Amino acid sequence: MADVILKPIGNFDLTVEAEVVTPDNFAGKSADDIGKLLVWQGPEELPLADFFSVEGNGGSSAEDTTIIIDGEIPRVKRIGQEMTGGKVLIKGSAGMHVGSGMLGGEIIVEGDAESWAGMEMKGGSIHIKGDTKDHVGCAYRGSWKGMSGGRITIDGNAVSQVGGGLVGGEIIIGGSVKHFCGIRISGGLIVVKGNAVRTVGAEMTGGTIVVGGCIERFTPGFEMVDVESDLKFNDIECPGEYKKFTGDYAIPQKGKGTLYVSCNNNECL
């Protein structure tokens, strides 16, 4: 295993598009070569070394390469985009689009992450230990096909549009979410341990959503079919009693999605 350590040293007043920062791109390159990779900042294409000090060479393959980002980079976007293997460890907070479109490997963010984490990802895993913002594992704007494989785990809260258009894979939110969680999903699993505000599972045609807390305003197109206890999806456990709904029946496709909502926290339903 080869470790490449990047330390932020540059000026990030304008956000930096760092899609080159992946184990795939670093593999087989020396620290010098890595520093010469180009990133966009505003209208300019600049070497990575202008923004990070680079220590250590890449491994022989992506799998052999670990990238450690030693600092806060909330204004550096697209770290780990479309990576196929290896590991990225961000010791602080990450910018937008971390791990978007990733195919394999592992990303760990010890701090918070901005919006679009794991957008349209197809495999691998992302673990964000802090909070994140909108569009976790979501489809790109306009598209209705979001994440299709892999797993995203957020220990803290997310905001809106979690798993929008989810086709497959798993998203586990330890905290709470706000609006449009699981909108338009056709497959996969979303587990929210905390609360949601509204429009959970709106227009869903497949897949499963579990909400362990309270849904402030429940989506109208759902029908309750059962009560189930102690849900288990492979290694993901959701203890307690859940009301099971199917839907969303508000659209012409008459969805076949499943929505579990905690009995204890949603007595009014």
Next chain:
Amino acid sequence: MAGTIAIKNGYVYDPLNDINGEMMDIFIKDGKVVTELSGADMKDVKEIDAKGKTVMPGGVDSHSHVAGAKVNVGRMMRPEDHYKHYQKKTPLTHSGCGYSVPSVYLGGYEYSKMGYTTVFEAAVPPMEARHTHEEMRSTPMLDMGGYLVLGNNWFLMRYLKEGDVDKAAAYIAWMMRTHKTYGIKCVNPAGVENWGWGENVSALDQANIHFEVTPEDMIKSLTELNEKLGIPMPVHLHANNLGHPGCWEITRDSLKIPKNVKAKPNTDVEWAETKKNAKRHESVYLTHCQFNAFGGTSWRDFESGIKGITDYVNSNDHVVFDSGCVPFGDATVMTGDGPAIHDLYMLTGHKWSNTDVECECGSGVLPFEYLKGNPVHSVQWAMGLESLLYVKDAWKTIMTTDSPNGGPFTKYPLIIAWLMSNKARQDTFDECHKWAQDRTDLAAETREMDLFEIATITRANPARTIGMSYRKGTLGVGADGDVAIYDIDPKKLEVNDYESIVRGFENTAYTVKAGEVVSQMGEIVAIPEKNTFYSDIATDADDEKSMLADVKKWFKYYTIGFDRYPTPDKYLANPTPIQVNAEK
């Protein structure tokens, strides 16, 4: 010397001159094809060695949605169509993006890379003509024109109801001139008007609300008026009930209506030399046959109804059609047929858009993905190919995808491969749903088109059909010096290796426009001048005067002022009016 070039030793396919793969030289001087170049000209002329290559006239697309309001709605509602498919700018070319609905620049470049030099926009709503011309003006590399949507126009429906044929003729002539458009498009005649009231029409003899005209009235009158006016192309028909199982019958019956209308195109143009008669004799040009030829009675017993259409076309000479092939993958459905889009929304639940174009027509847009695993889509794939293969005479068919409805025009090379190679079709059967074999007869069809037929359905016949063969779709002396040179050696062509056909047609070795190399091996190397064609029809002054009085009176129903209605010349790149002589 600009616009002068010698293309040596290529295998030339010029169907309008019966040239079928003969090795010969093509000379172009000042943008036009000439017999030979003088010694002085030859001294500093650019010479292309086309040895072992296929040489055809520049491609002509007679039905493609490339400019205007609904195309732009397709762009606006599909950011997901853009971000994965883009092209950076170069010192010569603009940047661009979009897969199924590319930006105007990218669209022009991609057509040119495939060897196309002329593209006609399939539907121009009169009120959106300015917008359409603005986009056509900004589309590089291509000579263009557009068809005016008139099948549900209030003024026409009223005149036809009242039997006022002279005023109707004067109106069409004035509209063509006012909006700088080229021919008549007729979309779901009488039905789109009903859609304004949440309804449609489903039979040829069903009168619509308020105007009380039937689809049959509209088709009959428009085809007659078209010939009375001497318009260069036949009426371009998108039949009723499109996209409904069983719609092939109403399509065939619609084609019967103008059977006895005699084609009388009458234009003041100089014709390039051709051995074959380059003038059209058809009174109706059906568009996207595939979408108009659904069989069965529901989605459960859905099947191909192509035979019903092609049998009729084989035994009648007044019809020509384009195919509307489905090459699988991402598409954006866009049409003037608003209710058809609503039906698709009910079926797919996808995002959709609909517009009512005031007193004139309507339109709708919806993103669509054709999947090999989907039974209906697989049948549609087979149907598009059936339509072209079952018609024995290639001079009755035109190859399109109704871009971007069946798929983007960039997939034309794939369609060509399926038409030329039975193996390509059989291999696709293995990948797609078995309905493609069970619900169509394509699997039993062994016809393989040759390069001469491909040249016919992609340039010679589209140009002939729309009356552009006086300068396009042929390499006869006097024609525009538009040439596509493909890196395909006909002597070594092995159709079982269909990947090589796809590669060969994807990018030309050279695309020549008006005697200038504009694209080379997939790279744009020059931005040529472009022309915009429209029909300038002269009619009786008195009829025009009394017609205009009606139009002005009814203009209170429009949201724009009468003075803002016409499209001025400055909206067109090199406006090129074609003088059309109406019957007096």
